[in-house]
Amino acid sequence: MGISLSGLASAVANQGGIGVISATGLGLLKTLPGKTYRESNILALYSEIQTARAKTKGVLGVNVLAAATDYGDLLLTALEAGIDLIFIGAGLPLHKPREISDDKWLSILSKTVPIISSGRAARLICTYWQRHYNLIPSAFVIEGPLAGGHLGFKKNKIFHPDNHLEKLFIETSLEIRSFEREWNKPISLIPAGGIFDGADIFRFLRLGAQGVQMATRFVGTHECDADISFKQAYIKCEKKDIAIIDSPVGLPGRAIQNEYLVKISQGRMSPVTCFWKCLKTCDYKKAPYCIAEALRNAQLGKFEEGFAFAGETAYRIEKLVSVKELIDSLVQGYTKELQYFKQKTRLLQSSHRRAR
Ligand SMILES: Cc1cc2nc3c(=O)[nH]c(=O)nc-3n(C[C@H](O)[C@H](O)[C@H](O)COP(=O)(O)O)c2cc1C
Structure with a gap:
């Protein structure tokens, strides 16, 4: 809520990432004179998207909670403001909200990336969309239990080995495979939760991820839209x-x-x-x-x-950096890991050849 607004989202988009604006509680952060919270929410979301758009030509998304009472209005606002992608969490995007027309709902779904916590949820969404809307999602975010904020796991399952992000990722890849084949269309799978450095990114791209979603690490940037003491809480925590x-x-x-x-x-x-x-x-x-x-x-x-939502890795953030510095360091870490992997593969191949 208010951690990623036009400032952080546009900075990320300017570095080639997808900058995501949180659509949650904007009316509470920026209540407009003479307007209700609900009206302020909508107007503030529209204005955040416009402000971000003015700062970047890159890809912008919004994050909308399916559990929000003004879910339908927020989706329509994002669509009207020309958003590129809509990440929907805290519930599955299955049923069309009453206030949205059929054609607008299809436009919204074509931009929607559902955030899920299991392969079962991916299958359910694909089956439902296929049957009711004759389409399947282009991408899913699979969020594991090390994420910050609300978690899609029961409390006693958060640290269960079955819920390791790698395991959830593979399980979800297998669930979506039959839909990819049937539709002859790839579905991008984006892991989230506990991904901290370039080596983590490398590990998931090797598993077949088309990208990663990161939140905690980006709180430690100058551009993050929260107050400085929110960021300091991350730097100070153990x-x-x-x-x-x-x-x-x-x-x-x-x-x-x-x-x-x-x-x-x-x-x-x-x-x-x-x-x-x-x-x-x-x-x-x-x-x-x-x-x-x-x-x-x-x-x-x-x-x-109040208190700060944070991912499991928040204590590893040591200082504030710019989004550019952070993304450069992630790319560097990724490249180093890739080179190490290639070198190891070459060594293994030559020792196999010698053994033969
Ligand atoms: C401060 C904070 C606020 C978050 N707010 C939301 C939110 O409003 N909606 C949502 O779907 N996820 C939210 N998340 C979860 C992130 O979008 C993300 O998937 C997750 O935290 C990724 O793990 P990481 O923080 O280890 O990178 C939040 C995470 C953090 C740390």
């Missing part, structure tokens, strides 16, 4: 501070432990005032705190009333 929390949304989440989270876990919170029901799955009458408000506060650097 491995032991990365915690799994229960979110009022009904999912576990990964965040940096702080006093506010301790207060929540001890039940020392006042009743929640709900600005507007932003997420379908939030039972705000029972929730110990408002997650949207807590994340908004953290984005603004107000950690007495």
